[in-house]
Amino acid sequence: MIDTQAILDANILIVDDQAVNTQLLEKILRQAGYRNIFTCTDPTQVTERYFEHQTDLLLLDIRMPVMDGYQVMQALQQAVIDDYLPVLVLTAELTSEARGRALSSGAKDFITKPFDQLEVLQRIKNLLEVRLLHKQVLDHNLKLELEVRKRTEELEQSRLEIIARLGRAAEYKDNETGNHILRMSHFAGLLAKAANLGEKFSASIELAAPMHDIGKIGIPDYILLKPGKLDDDEWEIMKTHVDIGADLLAGTDVPLLSMARNIALTHHEKWDGSGYPRGLKAEEIPIEGRICAICDVFDALTSERPYKRAWPIEDALQYLRQQAGSHFDPDLIPLFEKILDEVLTFRAQHMDEFDARN
DSSP, X not given: OOOHHHHHTSEEEEEOSOHHHHHHHHHHHHHTTOOEEEEESOGGGHHHHHHHTTOSEEEEESOOSSSOHHHHHHHHHHHOOSSOOOEEEEESOOOHHHHHHHHHHTOOEEEESSOOHHHHHHHHHHHHHHHHHHHHHHHHHHHHHHHHHHHHHHHHHHHHHHHXXXXXXXXXXXXXXXXXXXXXXXXXXXXXXXXXXXXHHHHHHHHHGGGTTGGGGGSOHHHHTOSSOOOHHHHHHHHTHHHXXXXXXXXXXXXXXXXXXXXXXXXXXXXXXXXXXXXXXXXXXXXXXXXXXXXXXXXXXXXXXXXXXXXXXXXXXXXXXXXXXXXXXXXXXXXXXXXXXXXXXXXXXXXXXXXXXX
16 A cells, blocks of 8 residues: 555646646645645646656646647656556546547546536545555566576676686696687687678677587596697597597586587587587587687697797788688688687786796
8 A cells, every 4th residue: 555655655746737726736735735736837848847847747728829648648658668658637627528539549537627626635545555566566666677687697697607617627627728728719809700600699608608529527537637649549539528528418498508509519610520529510509619729729829838849920810821721611610710809808918827938
């Protein structure tokens, strides 16, 4: 229920081209204890005044020059979106035709002239109770919406933290570094934007890419940490990390994890079909896999490790150009060159220990 104090504090706007009528209504309302009463004798200013005074109830005359009450209500209906429009019509003419037209224009009730004070006050009180209940419902719904949004954001943040930690898990069993994962993921986001895949996709691939090598968790240390070249049998075992990663990320309805699974499974596929594990060709390879393949290789080539020297940037770029159409999507390589300045800026800000010492 709405308490009496709330009703008396409501904002009431009286509109009548005859000042004597507005003064009479204002006097009646103030004597009854209403505090926030505003008047307007120019119907062309009603919409502006309605919003200016955050109106809870509009007392509106029908017969006015320039704009009559019907036109005022039509203008308000266009301006007031997704809200309850409280209009109490003031009229000396209450024919069935006038009543029907007023109701169809947005009126909620009527007061006939000359005014009966008790009737005026009761009709105003009734409409204000409905208006204030409506506002209570809106406020309650808004609070619920904000609470749901907050909980959703907290859940999403928790999900992203779990995903980020999954991405880091592979670092502990791999020669790659956390900065490599950070760099290649950021490069992937930049390349997705350059390919006009949209902000949402670009943000998602940057979050999903850190899990590209999550399957290395299942590779034995004697293979994963071997300082020299792998023999044929060891290489076959190493290649299973893509299937292991895909299995770890399978069976989810979370779009971000589905993308991460695609990346884990396909970032070693090649444009010409000579990659693994499925030998996919060209656009059979998901775009996220094609993007991450380029970014992963470029960063690996240009990064120094205890067991190898970093390639010069131009040599790495030349390798990408040479492999366009065989290893890499040929349409993506020129786009990668376009974002090279951004890539190198981010790379300089997130160097590895080995690179920073040289």
